[in-house]
Amino acid sequence: MATGAALSSFSVNIRTNPPVKISGFDFSSSTTTQLSPYKSYSPHFAFCSRGSSRIVSKSIVKASIDGVDSLGISSLDADIPTPIVLIDQDTDPSATIVQLSFGDRLGALIDTMKALKDLGLDVVKGTVTTEGTVTQTKFFITLLSSGRKVEDPDLLEKIRLTIINNLLKYHPESSSRLAMGEAFGIQAPVKKVDADIPTHIHIKDDGPKRSLLCIETEDRPGLLLEIVKIMADVNITVESAEIDTEGLVAKDKFHVSYRGAALNETLSQVLMNCLRYYFRKSETGEDSY
Numbered sequence: 001m002a003t004g005a006a007l008s009s010f011s012v013n014i015r016t017n018p019p020v021k022i023s024g025f026d027f028s029s030s031t032t033t034q035l036s037p038y039k040s041y042s043p044h045f046a047f048c049s050r051g052s053s054r055i056v057s058k059s060i061v062k063a064s065i066d067g068v069d070s071l072g073i074s075s076l077d078a079d080i081p082t083p084i085v086l087i088d089q090d091t092d093p094s095a096t097i098v099q100l101s102f103g104d105r106l107g108a109l110i111d112t113m114k115a116l117k118d119l120g121l122d123v124v125k126g127t128v129t130t131e132g133t134v135t136q137t138k139f140f141i142t143l144l145s146s147g148r149k150v151e152d153p154d155l156l157e158k159i160r161l162t163i164i165n166n167l168l169k170y171h172p173e174s175s176s177r178l179a180m181g182e183a184f185g186i187q188a189p190v191k192k193v194d195a196d197i198p199t200h201i202h203i204k205d206d207g208p209k210r211s212l213l214c215i216e217t218e219d220r221p222g223l224l225l226e227i228v229k230i231m232a233d234v235n236i237t238v239e240s241a242e243i244d245t246e247g248l249v250a251k252d253k254f255h256v257s258y259r260g261a262a263l264n265e266t267l268s269q270v271l272m273n274c275l276r277y278y279f280r281k282s283e284t285g286e287d288s289y
Contacts, residue, residue: 081105081134083174085163087156087243089149090255095124095140096150100163104133105171112166113139119158120144153228153238160243161221177247179219197249199279203268210239210255211263213271217279219250230274231256236263 081103088097098116100106113123116139125140141159142149150156167174199217206212215227224243231238237257244251258267 082247085245213254
């Protein structure tokens, strides 16, 4: 997959053993390279890791900034990794962290960074970490207008869907592992999410002033917005969240409170009933809550 925004600097951290030399860059263990926005870098490279005496790399997908000549997929690939898109609102107080992994198949992600900028976002820092056969890319993003982290649930959902759409575009083989591959990919998932993925909802105390809401369910467009809307309807405040899209499954965590305190047993039950009602209607194809 590819993606790109104009960056003041982009810090690429590669941890490999032994060091790997890629496209003229010699990445040693725990090294950091600053990429200048005033120099020209080809997006046609992919990070891979070296194990023993051979490079573990099943395919390389090329992608350009303008989307031309975007595909180059080996037909010999049988094992498709699970795509993971994680939006982390907790770790960094001043930036929203977006983490993306798709086995060892991710390239420079120039087009994804550009798509994030088109949403009015600035990628202030990025890291790429290779461990074994898995490459994880993290973007630290803020609002271009204010330099602050993203708080709007609507924009967080747009970020998630933008990244998944780019994944489907530049890695079409991922459609068989993503819920949205059913409608937008070249190959629908083999499993039907409404039949194979049950919904789990848990609420527990996370200190005296907030509770932790954990939801695991089938992924779908607009899921985050619906969950936040349901909580707003019962006057529950979302303080922070971690939105994890793992293939066909959404695994979301919300730190929530009610009038500055953790949810009591009655309010927790009300919230769980509302959420179950929404998920049940979604599974049966009725109008959303």
